[in-house]
Amino acid sequence: MAIEVPAQxxxxxxxxxxxxxxxxxxxxxxxxxxxxxxPAIVRARVRVAQGEDFLHEWALGEFVTVVRGP
Numbered sequence: 157m158a159i160e161v162p163a164q165x166x167x168x169x170x171x172x173x174x175x176x177x178x179x180x181x182x183x184x185x186x187x188x189x190x191x192x193x194x195p196a197i198v199r200a201r202v203r204v205a206q207g208e209d210f211l212h213e214w215a216l217g218e219f220v221t222v223v224r225g226p
Contacts, residue, residue, distance in 0.1 A: 157223070157224050158173065158221050158223050158224075159221070159222055160219045160220070160221055160222075161219065161220055162217060162218070162219060162220075163198040163214035163215070163216065163217070163218045163219070164193060164198055164216060164217075166187060166191060166200060166214075166220060166222070167191070168187050168188070168189070168190070168191060168200075169187060170186070170187045170222050171185070171186050171222065171223045172185055172186075172187065172202070172220050172221060172222055172223070173185075173220075173221040173223060174204075174212060176204070182221070183204055184204070184205065185202040185204045185212070186203050187201075187202055188200075188201050188202060188203040189209075194216075196215065196216055197214065197215060197216060198213065198216065198218075199212070199213040199214075200212060
């Protein structure tokens with residue numbers, strides 16, 4: 157099941173759908189490290205299936221697709 161949540165509600169362990177440059181469609185990425193919240197952005201280190209970690213940020217109030225369940 158996929159649900160839309162505001163970026164400020166993201167938690168470590170959430171699996172989100174991201175559109176990455178060079179990919180045809182969205183990929184699943186797990187929030188793997190501490191989440192930084194500022195007055196303007198939410199920033200987190202995410203891990204994609206290939207095991208690569210990278211920093212991703214969302215504007216405050218932006219909605220993110222979170223995948224939950226089987």
